[in-house]
Amino acid sequence: MSREAPDPATLSFEQALGELEKIVAQMERGDVALEDSIALYQRGAALKAHCEAKLKDAQLKVEQIVLGPEGPRAEPAKIG
Amino acid sequence: MQTPIVWPVASRFPGDTGEEISSLLYTAPMADSAPPASNLPELSVSEISQAVKRTMETTFDRVRVRGELGRVTVAKSGHMYADLKDENASLSLVMWKGAVGQLRFRPEEGLEVIAEGKLSTFPGKSSYQLIADRLEPAGVGALLAQLEKLKQKLAAEGLFAAARKKPIPFLPDTIGVVTSPTGAVIRDILHRLGERFPRRVLLWPVLVQGEQAAGQVAAAIRGFNSFEGSLRPDVIIVARGGGSIEDLWAFNEEIVVRAAAESAIPLISAVGHETDTTLIDFASDLRAPTPTGAAEKAVPVRAQLIEQVESFGGRLSGGLLRGMERRRTELRATSARLPRPEALLAFAQQRFDRAAERLGFALQANTRAAAARFDRIGVRLRAETLTQAMARRAERLGELDKRLIAAVNRGLADDTRRLRQTGRLLETLSHRSVLARGFALVTDEAGGVVRSAGALSTGDAVKLTFADGAAPAVIGGGEGRKKGKAAPVQGSLF
Numbered sequence: 069m070s071r072e073a074p075d076p077a078t079l080s081f082e083q084a085l086g087e088l089e090k091i092v093a094q095m096e097r098g099d100v101a102l103e104d105s106i107a108l109y110q111r112g113a114a115l116k117a118h119c120e121a122k123l124k125d126a127q128l129k130v131e132q133i134v135l136g137p138e139g140p141r142a143e144p145a146k147i148g
Numbered sequence: 149m150q151t152p153i154v155w156p157v158a159s160r161f162p163g164d165t166g167e168e169i170s171s172l173l174y175t176a177p178m179a180d181s182a183p184p185a186s187n188l189p190e191l192s193v194s195e196i197s198q199a200v201k202r203t204m205e206t207t208f209d210r211v212r213v214r215g216e217l218g219r220v221t222v223a224k225s226g227h228m229y230a231d232l233k234d235e236n237a238s239l240s241l242v243m244w245k246g247a248v249g250q251l252r253f254r255p256e257e258g259l260e261v262i263a264e265g266k267l268s269t270f271p272g273k274s275s276y277q278l279i280a281d282r283l284e285p286a287g288v289g290a291l292l293a294q295l296e297k298l299k300q301k302l303a304a305e306g307l308f309a310a311a312r313k314k315p316i317p318f319l320p321d322t323i324g325v326v327t328s329p330t331g332a333v334i335r336d337i338l339h340r341l342g343e344r345f346p347r348r349v350l351l352w353p354v355l356v357q358g359e360q361a362a363g364q365v366a367a368a369i370r371g372f373n374s375f376e377g378s379l380r381p382d383v384i385i386v387a388r389g390g391g392s393i394e395d396l397w398a399f400n401e402e403i404v405v406r407a408a409a410e411s412a413i414p415l416i417s418a419v420g421h422e423t424d425t426t427l428i429d430f431a432s433d434l435r436a437p438t439p440t441g442a443a444e445k446a447v448p449v450r451a452q453l454i455e456q457v458e459s460f461g462g463r464l465s466g467g468l469l470r471g472m473e474r475r476r477t478e479l480r481a482t483s484a485r486l487p488r489p490e491a492l493l494a495f496a497q498q499r500f501d502r503a504a505e506r507l508g509f510a511l512q513a514n515t516r517a518a519a520a521r522f523d524r525i526g527v528r529l530r531a532e533t534l535t536q537a538m539a540r541r542a543e544r545l546g547e548l549d550k551r552l553i554a555a556v557n558r559g560l561a562d563d564t565r566r567l568r569q570t571g572r573l574l575e576t577l578s579h580r581s582v583l584a585r586g587f588a589l590v591t592d593e594a595g596g597v598v599r600s601a602g603a604l605s606t607g608d609a610v611k612l613t614f615a616d617g618a619a620p621a622v623i624g625g626g627e628g629r630k631k632g633k634a635a636p637v638q639g640s641l642f
Contacts, residue, residue, distance in 0.1 A: 080319070085457065098467070098470070105471050113464065120457055126345055
């Protein structure tokens with residue numbers, strides 16, 4: 069399954085997490101061939117890294133839509 | 149429909165102003181020198197109009213009128229013109245732009261309302277009107293009836309169908325928020341987002357109540373949907389804090405409901421408190437009970453996810469290690485069960501040894517058995533057996549021989565007897581017996597029988613055979629010597 073699977077970087081967090089969960093369950097069932105289990109582990113590790121990267125990117129940035137003559141743009145929000 | 153209740157708010161009564169009117173009527177200067185047709189003072193239209201206006205405005209300082217809205221028009225100027233009516237009467241209603249902006253609901257035909265304001269006249273048209281500065285639905289029931297009607301209509305169009313609902317993304321990168329930039333709502337949302345999973349928030353500031361609210365909210369939803377790239381949010385939250393049903397009215401407006409239903413970006417609605425339901429809640433992809441709830445539905449809890457990913461990571465490594473360990477154990481167990489080559493061979497060796505050992509014995513036993521068998525048969529092989537058989541056969545041969553001889557002899561005797569009989573018969577029938585009876589056989593020199601006299605010539609030597617012997621003779625031409633009476637003239641006896 070790991071050969072034709074898409075690059076983890078192209079996956080959404082949810083997809084990556086879901087696939088990681090499946091891989092973990094598969095590994096824990098222990099019905100994977102040795103070679104496959106190593107490939108599976110590598111895939112899982114890549115997915116985990118991707119998830120962690122997504123989780124790391126957590127910053128509250130508040131912008132406000134301004135409709136100017138040149139079209140809409142976002143500028144730092146003025147929250148009253 | 150009840151009669152409009154009209155009552156003066158101020159403490160002035162018509163009596164108070166009567167003097168004023170009287171003074172106007174009776175003390176007006178005579179502007180014209182023409183003879184008066186009556187003693188009534190002559191007034192200009194404007195004068196009387198102004199007088200009426202003053203009377204109206206002073207008599208009915210401030211009124212509160214209940215009635216059903218007729219045709220409603222909002223002019224370009226922003227002022228609103230409408231009719232307020234009941235079964236019997238109609239009252240023109242004007243609401244200036246500023247007051248219209250404060251409306252918390254959409255005035256529309258058929259809605260029962262209570263208007264508050266001043267009665268005044270419009271001198272240019274000889275009409276009077278209520279200049280309302282406040283307008284509110286006549287009770288919640290009226291508004292709810294209006295709401296229900298719209299809800300039925302939009303539901304019939306399929307705007308609220310479950311099939312239209314889009315899933316809310318699990319972890320959006322950008323969250324679009326349509327709400328007022330002031331107030332608790334945006335702060336609550338930002339606060340809860342920060343607690344759970346800080347994200348990029350794009351605020352589209354709008355009025356959330358009043359005449360313009362609906363238009364702004366709808367435009368914001370459509371606007372977000374029209375954006376591409378970094379300005380396009382992954383999910384939209386449309387939020388407003390709690391308030392009366394009138395306060396929340398903008399979120400019941402058709403324009404807002406349609407914009408929410410058409411949004412290609414998943415939309416979470418959070419208007420008012422948990423108990424408040426506005427039509428946008430039916431059209432949105434997800435309804436949150438409060439703005440804080442909307443933030444909760446928009447993002448997962450980061451800490452939990454970090455924990456979950458960590459846990460998965462641990463289980464992944466653990467799974468690999470356990471898999472390896474299990475294989476190692478299995479390998480050990482299996483190899484322990486694997487027998488040693490010597491052990492494998494030992495059994496075969498043993499079998500071989502045993503077989504080899506038995507082979508010698510077997511050979512001897514076999515030989516003994518064969519010898520015994522030979523002996524058994526050998527004793528039976530004796531000379532008597534042969535001689536007996538030979539004797540039996542010789543005896544039989546003798547018998548057969550005897551029988552053969554006897555048979556031959558018997559046949560011989562028979563044949564002899566038959567030969568004799570036949571010989572006798574032959575004797576009886578042969579020429580000899582004829583010869584014996586006195587005939588002679590004439591044969592020529594060659595031995596051939598002479599059957600005819602013609603065949604003989606004189607001088608031919610012939611032989612005469614008689615029964616007791618033969619005598620040579622020569623055929624003569626004359627009379628020969630006479631020997632017997634009967635000349636032996638050879639007849640043709642045969």
